[in-house]
Structure formats: structure tokens, C-alpha cells
Amino acid sequence: MIYIPNDSANPYYNLAFEEYVLNNMDPGEDYVLLWQNAPAVIVGKFQNTIEEINTKFIKERGIKVVRRMSGGGAVYHDPGNLNFTFIVKRNPNKLLDFKEFTASIIETLKALGINAEFNSRNDLTIDGKKFSGNAQYVTKNRLLHHGTLLFNSNLDDLEKALNVSNDKIESKGIKSIRSRVTNISDYLKRDIDIQEFKTLLLKNIFAGGEIKTYYLNPEDKAGINELVKTKYGTWEWNYGESPEYNLKRSKRFNSGKVELMLYVKDGIIRECRIYGDFFGMGDISDIEHLLTGRKFKEEDIRSALAVLETVDIRHYFGGIALSELMELFC
Known part of the structure; x- marks a missing residue:
């Protein structure tokens, strides 16, 4: 496993970052990414964007809207949310397993005195409240698993950004399933910030051993920015790809x-x-x-x-x- 640091908070760049690593890094290696976004709504690949967002609120707050590669429902990101991505070799004879990618998260929280569980909808919960949504995307030889971790997000903004209007919309897009949500920080026995939590999680992923790290070079960053320009930063991808x-x-x-x-x-x-x-x-x-x-x-x-x-x-x-x-x- 190799860790690739990324300090960008640009939602367009960070979604492009995932795809770039998936398609351009050594396919013989496995990678983990931990990243944060400025306020954004990330919609699933097969969703109708305007059906998932509060257009008026998003416009007023300058919240970005980005479509991701994977399916599933819309999620809200802000600096209080930590995103994780695993990009690994795919075994076509093995069923997709969400649990194995969230085990390190559950273990990290357990060490902090929090009992987290994996539910039937591929979410992580505390006391029945969701703090992590997960999704996967596969290619012929690779599997990308990513998810959210609500650490100390603004839950009021989350609710408002995903509070769809009363417009009557009929489409074939996949509808999001709204769940009760919570922040990890509300259950901590000691006061830590999101950066310390990120460090603890990273150590757990690497089982306390050496954290093998790869740093993006100028060529990598240029490739990511090209994806932003041609895909993730475009209206055609984020809105035009919506079902009729x-x-x-x-x-x-x-x-x-x-x-x-x-x-x-x-x-x-x-x-x-x-x-x-x-x-x-x-x-x-x-x-x-x-x-x-x-x-x-x-x-x-x-x-x-x-x-x-x-x-x-x-x-x-x-x-x-x-x-x-x-x-x-x-």
C-alpha cells in the first residue's frame, strides 16, 4: 500500500485526482488517499444533479457541485469531512466487499472509545446514525473504493444543501436515500482535531508500520488539471450527464x-x-x-x-x- 498526500481543497481537482491515480499510477501497486474538500455536493454517477441539490442554497453559499465516477447517492463535503480512497488490484473472481475497506476506520474509532458499525446499506454508523457513506467503481483490473467520514462537518449546511425543493421532477436518475447523520467528534472521549484523526487513521491503515509515500510530481499535477479542464470542472459532466x-x-x-x-x-x-x-x-x-x-x-x-x-x-x-x-x- 502506498499513501499519496494531497493538500488541495478544490472539489474538481480532488475528484480528478482519484481518476488520475486509478488510470495512471503503477497497476501493480495499491494506493490510499486521504483528502478534504471545500464545501461541495458530490453526486453519484447515475444521478440527476438538480434532483439532488438545493439550487438556491448552493448558489448563495458558492458550493461546488461535482459528479463522481462511482454510483450511489449525493453526499455533502466540507473541511470537517475526511474523505478516504483505496485503489487496489481487482480480483474478478471475488465479490465486491465493502467491509474490508472500512475495517481500519472501525478499528481507529474503537481505539478512541467509539463503537462504530457497518450496516446493510454500506454505511458506517454510530448509535444508528450515519457518519460514513461508501461507494465503489471498477475497471477491468482495478477497484476504487471511496467514502466520507463526517468528523465535525456543518450538519445544518449538509441538510440544507441536500434539501431538494418541492419541484415536481420525473426522471430515471438514481434517488439518494436520506439518513440521519452525525459527527464523529460528538462521541470522542478526548478532544482531537481532524488532522490528528487523519494521522491516527493512516497509522492504522499501515498497521503501525512504515507509511510508504508517493508525492505527486509536476507531470502528475498537469494530468490532474487536464482532467479538471476537460471533465470534472465542466457543466457537461456535472449537469449534462444527468438522465433525461x-x-x-x-x-x-x-x-x-x-x-x-x-x-x-x-x-x-x-x-x-x-x-x-x-x-x-x-x-x-x-x-x-x-x-x-x-x-x-x-x-x-x-x-x-x-x-x-x-x-x-x-x-x-x-x-x-x-x-x-x-x-x-x-
């Missing part, structure tokens, strides 16, 4: 109710219909055509509707202003 879905949103303004219905595929608005009891005079299909074919992201929608700034929007929506209309898309 139908979205229904409505909002009542002073001048009436506006109901928006969208069919989105590959992150692109393929069909748009607008209904409501507002007193508009213009043909609402003009607006529907402006939006069709656009990426379902605020910047593109705002750009499409910018033409309305040159006309009297009340012609279409009565007394509803453009800034109010944008609330339906944000």
Missing part, C-alpha cells in the same frame, strides 16, 4: 401564477411549455422557443431571455418583471 427528466415548477406572482414545464435531455431544454393565469397579451410560444435548445443553466437562460429587456415584458406576462421570471429557473 421532466421538470415542473410554478410560482405565484402579484400579477398571477406562472407554471413552467420542461423536458430536459443531456442537460439541454428539448421542450418548454409555459402556463398560468397571468394577463399577458403576447404569444407565449415566443418565450418557449427562446428557451428550447438552451442548456438548463442560469447563465444560458438569462442570455436567452435578455431579448425581453428590449421589449415590454408585460406584453407577455402582465406585471411580472424579468428578474421575477428568472426565479423560476434558479
Whole structure:
């Protein structure tokens, strides 16, 4: 086993870091990574991103949203959460075993006086509350196992970031299963910080022996940054890879109710219909055509509707202003 340190807190970089190690490091070696992110929501490979996030809260807080390689549900990261990744040789004749990768975590916590358990949903729990979610990704010859460890995360922000709105969304995306969560720090018998916990865990992984370490070189970092540029930092990967879905949103303004219905595929608005009891005079299909074919992201929608700034929007929506209309898309 070889440990690869990584001090980056950039969620795009850190997800790219995992993939780079998986595909580019010596396949004859096993690796362990311990890393932390700035506030971010990490969605599973097969999830519909907007179905998993509180868009308004995430925008207000500047929280990044990144899709990972593995399946499973959406999770919240912040500096109070420690992420772990094992990248090992794969035995195709052996069933995937989540427990073997979490044994060192359970042992570390036991040494700290905490009784943690592995449950049937591949989570680690304390007193029935989840503090670690786990997922795996396999290639022909390699297996990547990664997970979260809520040490002293902001659980209020976690709940809000993953608190999906009441929009009616119908999709084939994998839905997250919400669980009661807790922080490891709440159960500690002595006061330690996340860095000391990280050190204790690393020692346990290497059974108290030498921690063989590999440091990323400039070529490695360039390769990781290229993955950020072409994949993990792109809207196409983080949102456009979502399964197709139908979205229904409505909002009542002073001048009436506006109901928006969208069919989105590959992150692109393929069909748009607008209904409501507002007193508009213009043909609402003009607006529907402006939006069709656009990426379902605020910047593109705002750009499409910018033409309305040159006309009297009340012609279409009565007394509803453009800034109010944008609330339906944000």
C-alpha cells in the first residue's frame, strides 16, 4: 500500500485526482488517499444533479457541485469531512466487499472509545446514525473504493444543501436515500482535531508500520488539471450527464401564477411549455422557443431571455418583471 498526500481543497481537482491515480499510477501497486474538500455536493454517477441539490442554497453559499465516477447517492463535503480512497488490484473472481475497506476506520474509532458499525446499506454508523457513506467503481483490473467520514462537518449546511425543493421532477436518475447523520467528534472521549484523526487513521491503515509515500510530481499535477479542464470542472459532466427528466415548477406572482414545464435531455431544454393565469397579451410560444435548445443553466437562460429587456415584458406576462421570471429557473 502506498499513501499519496494531497493538500488541495478544490472539489474538481480532488475528484480528478482519484481518476488520475486509478488510470495512471503503477497497476501493480495499491494506493490510499486521504483528502478534504471545500464545501461541495458530490453526486453519484447515475444521478440527476438538480434532483439532488438545493439550487438556491448552493448558489448563495458558492458550493461546488461535482459528479463522481462511482454510483450511489449525493453526499455533502466540507473541511470537517475526511474523505478516504483505496485503489487496489481487482480480483474478478471475488465479490465486491465493502467491509474490508472500512475495517481500519472501525478499528481507529474503537481505539478512541467509539463503537462504530457497518450496516446493510454500506454505511458506517454510530448509535444508528450515519457518519460514513461508501461507494465503489471498477475497471477491468482495478477497484476504487471511496467514502466520507463526517468528523465535525456543518450538519445544518449538509441538510440544507441536500434539501431538494418541492419541484415536481420525473426522471430515471438514481434517488439518494436520506439518513440521519452525525459527527464523529460528538462521541470522542478526548478532544482531537481532524488532522490528528487523519494521522491516527493512516497509522492504522499501515498497521503501525512504515507509511510508504508517493508525492505527486509536476507531470502528475498537469494530468490532474487536464482532467479538471476537460471533465470534472465542466457543466457537461456535472449537469449534462444527468438522465433525461421532466421538470415542473410554478410560482405565484402579484400579477398571477406562472407554471413552467420542461423536458430536459443531456442537460439541454428539448421542450418548454409555459402556463398560468397571468394577463399577458403576447404569444407565449415566443418565450418557449427562446428557451428550447438552451442548456438548463442560469447563465444560458438569462442570455436567452435578455431579448425581453428590449421589449415590454408585460406584453407577455402582465406585471411580472424579468428578474421575477428568472426565479423560476434558479
